[in-house]
Amino acid sequence: MMLMSHPLPRFGVWALVHGSRAALQDPAEPYDASWARNKALVLEAERLGYDSVLVAQHTINPHDPQLDQLEAWTASAALAALTERIEIIAAIKPYLYHPVVLAKMAQQIEHISGGRFAINLVNAWNRPELERAGIGFAEHDARYAYGREWITVVDSLLRGERTSFDGEHFRVDDYALRPADPYRERPRIYVGGESEPARQLVADKGDVWFINGQPLDDVQRLIGDVAARARPQGRPALRYGLSAFVIARETDALAHEHHAHLFALAEKDRPLRERQQANIDPKAVMFQTFAQSARVGSNGGTAAQLVGSYDTVAQRIADFHRAGVELFMLQFQPFEADMRTFAQHVVPRVKTLLS
Structure with missing residues (x-):
């Protein structure tokens, strides 16, 4: 199956909102x-x-509440x-902001950026973040029902429409935000999640579906x-996006050696992961998928198999792009350091493969 609609892929980075992505106790x-x-x-x-940066949203650090967390x-x-x-893509958990307030914030950042802003709708998996704030942590499908109402209101307001909405969770009466977006119809909406409610939500409301790192065959089935x-x-x-942890080196052997090194360092974080496990919604498909592979990194990490020589990684990216x-x-x-290496050695190879 080939769904490629853009001649070249875009590349983005995760902001380090809660520190290192693979291992928290890395001397390097x-x-x-x-x-x-x-x-x-x-x-x-x-x-x-x-081309992009994703700024994940947590009010408290999901690994250890004693660690720093960027807002x-x-x-x-x-x-x-x-x-x-x-x-600039900012993640948002709907329970933390009323849709009218969030839409106004998103609209303002869109103006500040000159039309470069996007939101990433996620429906939360970290129970204490909501429970300890007195918000409550609803059942999985109920969170998606809430998120569907929430994004419906936000979408309309971001378009500059006069918005009225009467749902189970929100009632909005003839609301409009000004000034409207002078750059485009509205900021782009990314949606994460791989459960059935998440898939239907992105089909109905999203512009881009963020898929967690997985092997090519699994990603093809999801798409x-x-x-x-x-x-x-x-x-x-x-359109489709993929999260992935990259380890690109001069040779496959060097890349796999570094992967093994990070995997060993990540074992030092096992007590944190075990405590975190108790806070995770067991219905979150993301974590069910993660349990099926040995990996480093978050949101699938190295499960996307972008580990190898510059040529190996470039070829795998080209294969994902064609899918x-x-x-x-x-x-x-x-x-x-590795962000620079990727830009210098892998991106030109990807462009050559897809040109």
Whole structure:
């Protein structure tokens, strides 16, 4: 199956909102989730040619509440003002913001960025983040029902429409936000999640579906399922993004050696992961999928198999792109050094393969 609609893929990076992505106790990458580091990282990513940055949203660190955590929306607003080209994607958990308030915030960041802002709708898996705030943690499908109402209101408001809505969770009466978006119809909407409610939600409401890192055959099946679903009349075809942890070296052997090194370091975090497991919704498909593979990194990490020589990684990216993946949202460790290596050695090879 070949769904490639864009001649070349886009590449993005995950902001380090809660520190290192593979192992928290890496001597080569001391824990640092500060604004200063994230600002420098995103500015360098833009200079290197990366197309997007994803700023995940957590109010407390999902690994260990004693560790630092960058706030997504204030950071995204600041990045919008500091950057010139890169797309800024801020994740949002609907229970944390009323849709009218969030839509106004998103609209403002869209203006600050000059039309480079996007939201990533996620429906939460970390129970304490909501429960300890007194918000409550609804059952899996109920969270998606809430999120569907929420994004319906946000979508309408971002389009500059006069919005009225009467649902189970929200009642909005003749609301409109000004000034409207001068750059496009509205900011792009990314949707994450792989459960049945998530797949239907992205088919109905999303522009881009974020898929967690998995082998090519599994990604092809996921894309085939969602691509076959009806879209609302007038909506363009859905696009696809993939999260992946990249280890690219001069040879396959060197890459797999570094993977083994990170895997060993990640074992030091096992007590944190075991405590975290108790906070995870067992119906979250993401974590069911993760349990099936030995990997490093978050959101599937190295399960996408982007580990190998520069040529090996470039070929695998080309294969994913031909299967329909347009945006690769990447993780590295050590992040800054490997981000540079990827831009220098892998991206040109991908362009050659797909030209």
